[in-house]
Amino acid sequence: MMIKVMKETPLIVAEDKCHDPYLRCAFYGAAQTVMGVSGSCTLAHSPQGCYLLAERAFEWQNEDYTKTEILCTKLCEDEIVFGGENILTRTILDASSLKNPIMFVLSACGPEIVGDNISAVCENVSDKVHFRLLPIECAGFRGTQYDGIDIALDSILKNFALDKSKKRINSVCIIAPHANANPTWMADLTWVKNVLFEIGVDVITTLTHRTSLNEIADISAAEKSIVLSHDAGQKAATYLAKEFDVEQICHNVPLPIGLTNTRRWLTELGKTFNARHVVENLIPKGENMVVDQCRRKWIELYSISRLSTAIVADATVGIPLVRFITEDLELIPELVYLRSSKNVAGAIIENELQQLDLKPKVVYHTDVYQTRKSLVEIEPNIVIGSNIEKHAIEGLNTHYIFQLISPIQRFRMINREYFGYTGILNLLESIQNEVWDKYRSKETRYKARW
Amino acid sequence: MKNERVVFHGTLKQLFGKVERGDMIPKLQASHAPPCKFWTAFMVINGIRHTVPVIHGPTGCTYSVASAYKLRGCEYRGTPLEPTTCTSLEETNIIYGGEGKLLQAIKEADRKYHPDLIAVLSCCCSGIIGDDVETIARKSEADINAKVIAIRSEGFGGDFRSGFEDAFKAIIDLMEPPTKKMEKTINILGARIGPTYTEWVDDLDEIRRLVYAIGGKINAIIAGGCTVQQIRKAREVELNASWCYDWGQKIGQLIEEKFGVPYSNTGQPYGLKATEEWIMGVAQPLGLKNKAEQVIHNETRKVMDDVNCMRQALSGKTAIIEITEFPGPIRALSLARMAEEFGAYPIIVNIHPYTIKERMPSIKFLLEQGQNPEIILTKGLFSLGTFRSSRDTEEELESIASNYDNAIYLGNPERYPNIPVVNLTTRTGYPHYGYRGIKNMANLFRSAIKHSSRSRSKLYKRVLYG
Structure with a gap:
């Protein structure tokens, strides 16, 4: 594991061999991505364990099980010794009665090491089935789930994006909304789409969430692209720029979490699409709504102002949180532990820390051990993280754990955005509930008489 | 039910024979995928x-x-x-x-x-x-x-069974030669703490309560939250018993063969008879028979109202059992035995042939114990895709239930045949094991009978089946 610690000192690089990871593998990331294609069927060319990863990916995309299928070739020792191409052929043909428009064939570690040629199999059977077939080599050893998202996006674009010479005025495509550790990230996507609608911009394609194959085919007609993640999707944006002249926007600023980040992000949109007047209206309206709401409901800073804080998150949520908690909540970030190690994320956060005059300990590609060790060393008053950190702070003098990052062991029926103005209120609500829950009486001091 | 929807109708023994001969393995490669x-x-x-x-x-x-x-x-x-x-x-x-x-x-x-x-x-x-x-x-x-x-x-x-067995074998290698005998002490085998959601600590707690009630002690629950030290000392006990014989049996027999520690080969303690057998299976080898008889007597007396309720709910009825996916196939078979004990005729619906194949030794043991319930497998069980399978088997179940005048359904709320539905998936029903299990299940049966005429949640049905 490459751990880059940024402080005043130069980067420290440590080589660990024993990891307790936060992230799943490339196979999972690819599965997350293909599940976002409407009505798709995913065939895991793998043993049965990987099928369970595909099921988790299905949940992450909030897919509808009446419309989406997940199948598995259930590879055993025989297929590893003699190859699994026959069983893959058979499984695809077995599924020929399905009505899905597309089947993604994802290969896992086993078949890739033994050299199963999934592309050849798909080509051979393509005329015997009515759905389209897209093989994607995304074995777990190819990297993290973020790498898997990039691999799948690459395959999807190279196979389905058509070169449309005519650009649609004021249009965008949105990339990697699902590489976001807000457990209900779909709300962030919805917020972005609503904002784009208000400033008169068409979203041609979302890569991927409830995306049809036609939308993917049309992607080159987009004028601009927006990557909604600091963890994945950059490669797809670069590809689109190079192949189809789709210019990437908003890529050097943190995503819109908190007042300043939202203002900056909206301003850039306004500039790009010549819609300054709309944005100049949206920003004060949104900010006033937040202020009004906080004045009426009250914003709880009494308990948290100037407390030392650790952020343990993906880069997508973690980076913008730095400014939000510093500027809007008066917290002091002491640790910023990010799950990914993308260069683009590094540049953005470095810039942010400089601007905010902060010097927290920053670690990329953290694992649970690194996190726990630093939490033990520093014992921050507050940890913003996930269910994992909730358990990792056991025994420490950490007062609050704000669970904002997936995995969170809470069922959320309503999607709640972190982006934008309502996003600020959603974050405040979670934080304030945790603050009040923390000091609930655990026992009663005397018994009531009734 | 229309015969063309039935793929198999016979006894467990007949199904076991077919699976053993490889007759019942579904042709669809992608159907049914348990963990690796x-x-x-x-x-x-x-x-x-x-x-x-x-x-x-x-x-x-x-x-x-x-x-x-x-x-x-x-x-x-x-x-x-x-x-x-x-x-x-x-x-x-x-x-x-x-x-x-x-x-x-x-x-x-x-x-x-x-x-x-x-x-x-x-x-x-x-x-x-x-x-x-x-x-x-x-x-x-x-x-x-x-x-x-x-x-x-x-x-x-x-298959997934081999993972359990190989891990248990590796655990056996950690057991050290005994330096003394731990009197009246047993190990509970076959547990796994925090694993699949078909297993609950409540059942383990009930077993522990009963063991201590008869004067026994437990060295280790392997591997249900035990320490390495407890595993090292595991050969010093007088007896091994299983928590779930499906997983406990293999390790119990291996320890018996290798180290001579006897293994109490009993089924899951569902209902009065199986609970008595489980207790006596432990008590007799430990020399605690008298105390155990006393415990059985006292505990049985305490749950007599519940036993009567269960008899009333099940006597003369056909118990249609469909819990093979959740809480699990072996529990389905244990439940069938309990239903029979309380006067019902059990029929297990849709126990996947893969499940039988993966659990050959346990099913064989059950057959040797004389358990041989009727089994019906329908076409929907073998449908491709979760949704299709779920929707098809729902219709097939309704059709099966309509064939019986006096039936009761032991399953989950995803189904709603036009007969009383006992919801065996609720956490409030645990433990299922032992005397507390009888009490809990009686409550589920009471509710099922009392509210059998109430209509199904339209919302839930639409969510499930579109």
Whole structure:
């Protein structure tokens, strides 16, 4: 594991061999991505364990099980010794009665090491089935789930994006909304789409969430692209720029979490699409709504102002949180532990820390051990993280754990955005509930008489 | 029901015979996928305290089992967060081998976490490239404090049963020769703490209560939250008993063969008879028969109202049992026995032939015990895709239920045949085992009978079946 610690000192690089990871593998990331294609069927060319990863990916995309299928070739020792191409052929043909428009064939570690040629199999059977077939080599050893998202996006674009010479005025495509550790990230996507609608911009394609194959085919007609993640999707944006002249926007600023980040992000949109007047209206309206709401409901800073804080998150949520908690909540970030190690994320956060005059300990590609060790060393008053950190702070003098990052062991029926103005209120609500829950009486001091 | 929807209608013995001959294996490769060997091996190891699994593979396998079992254990089984580590195998390691990395990872795990035990689990990658995990495990022990075991648990290497069995075998190797005898003491075998959601600690708690009530003691619940020290001393007990004989049987018999510690071969304690058998199976070899008889007498008296309720609910009825997916196939068979005990004629619906195949030794044991319920398998069970299968079997179940005048359904609220529905999926129904189980299940039966004419949630039905 490459751990880059940024402080005043130069980067420290440590080589660990024993990891307790936060992230799943490339196979999972690819599965997350293909599940976002409407009505798709995913065939895991793998043993049965990987099928369970595909099921988790299905949940992450909030897919509808009446419309989406997940199948598995259930590879055993025989297929590893003699190859699994026959069983893959058979499984695809077995599924020929399905009505899905597309089947993604994802290969896992086993078949890739033994050299199963999934592309050849798909080509051979393509005329015997009515759905389209897209093989994607995304074995777990190819990297993290973020790498898997990039691999799948690459395959999807190279196979389905058509070169449309005519650009649609004021249009965008949105990339990697699902590489976001807000457990209900779909709300962030919805917020972005609503904002784009208000400033008169068409979203041609979302890569991927409830995306049809036609939308993917049309992607080159987009004028601009927006990557909604600091963890994945950059490669797809670069590809689109190079192949189809789709210019990437908003890529050097943190995503819109908190007042300043939202203002900056909206301003850039306004500039790009010549819609300054709309944005100049949206920003004060949104900010006033937040202020009004906080004045009426009250914003709880009494308990948290100037407390030392650790952020343990993906880069997508973690980076913008730095400014939000510093500027809007008066917290002091002491640790910023990010799950990914993308260069683009590094540049953005470095810039942010400089601007905010902060010097927290920053670690990329953290694992649970690194996190726990630093939490033990520093014992921050507050940890913003996930269910994992909730358990990792056991025994420490950490007062609050704000669970904002997936995995969170809470069922959320309503999607709640972190982006934008309502996003600020959603974050405040979670934080304030945790603050009040923390000091609930655990026992009663005397018994009531009734 | 129309005959064309029935794929099999006969006894458990007949189905077992067909599966044994390979007649019932579905043609669709993609139907029915339980976890792979790696997942199940991890489940067992996860139940030993202060153990660090070092998974020799990529991060996907690692985070997935940690998220499914470790975190669930933290949330619902009161276990602290302990590490689940891996070597994060990458493409370079696949080409050049990962043994060196594994050796370093084991040493690092010892240094970082100070565990009692390090369990090396191989994955598909390390299995195929031929990394010798056993040798590396042995080699590493010279330089570290923890004991190291290795389990060849490549996902493709066997069915999910083999993961359990190989992990239990590795645990047996940790057992040291006895230096004394722990009198009136047993081990409970076959448990896994914080693993699949078909298992609940409430059942373990009931067993523990009964063992102590008859004057017995428990050394270890293997591997349901036991320590390495308890495993080391496991051969000093007088007897082994199983928590779930499906998983306990194999390890019990192995310990008996290898070390001569007797094993009480009894079924799951569902209902009065099976509970009595379970208690006496432990009490007699320990010389606690009299105390046990007294406990049985007292406990039975306390639940007589509940027993009568169950008799009333089941007597003369056809009990249609459909819990093979959840809470599990062996529980379905135990429930069938209980239903019979209380006067019903049990029919188990849709127990997947794969399930039978994966549990051959346990099913064989049940047949030898005289359990041979009627089984119906329908076409929907073999449909491709979760939704199709769920929708088809729902219709088929309704059709089956309509064939019987006086039937009761023992299953889950995803079904609503036009007969009383006993919801066996609620947490409030646990433990199912022992006398507390009788009390809990009687409450479920009471509610099912009392509210049998109430209509189904239209919302839920639309959610489930569109």
